[in-house]
């Protein structure tokens with residue numbers, strides 16, 4: 001077994017659910033850090049700035065710096081920076097946290113039906129007909145559609161809400177465009193984390209609760225995929241999943257993590 005030198009934790013369903021920390025989260029993260037491993041928190045949620053996720057973690061007793069967090073929103077900023085050497089005009093279908101990431105990334109945000117190079121779309125709890133109409137017109141005039149993520153639903157305490165993928169589907173339907181997706185299960189977010197660490201996939205593990213995003217992504221990169229049963233999917237679903245979505249390891253909760261990665 002290759003020694004694991006870095007662990008990437010999904011947030012929702014792994015570290016917390018809504019505003020409630022999941023059992024053993026703070027202890028497990030502390031133990032992994034004490035063992036000298038690198039840590040990152042990876043979320044497909046693009047509604048908030050990374051600083052907000054950090055604050056939530058700190059409130060749960062988990063130390064966090066903004067560079068420890070990779071969100072689909074921030075990854076979209078990194079991707080756009082690679083495309084836009086001379087700056088780009090960006091039309092956002094999303095929330096204020098995503099706008100803040102893009103503004104800090106150096107992008108000019110345009111509104112209404114002003115021409116744009118890219119339409120960046122994620123979950124938008126104020127999504128309405130005008131949102132759709134404006135983005136549609138901007139895309140029909142040539143802007144490229146980028147999805148921060150395509151999650152069908154968004155977990156909350158006691159249930160689910162419509163996720164960012166809902167808005168992407170609406171935008172694709174009325175434009176005929178096909179969005180390029182940045183978030184999980186695409187590999188870009190995780191590649192950026194590994195690049196920052198200078199580590200290879202075989203030296204890292206990803207801990208997640210969803211087979212179709214977290215586990216698929218880890219398997220795609222050849223990373224140790226660890227499923228924790230405190231979130232979206234069950235052991236039965238893991239057993240029945242297609243090969244590429246089957247976790248290498250299943251743990252009941254994070255108290256079992258240290259034994260798995262040999263801290």
Ligand SMILES: [Mg+2]
Nearest residue numbers: 010012013209
């Ligand atoms: Mg999750």
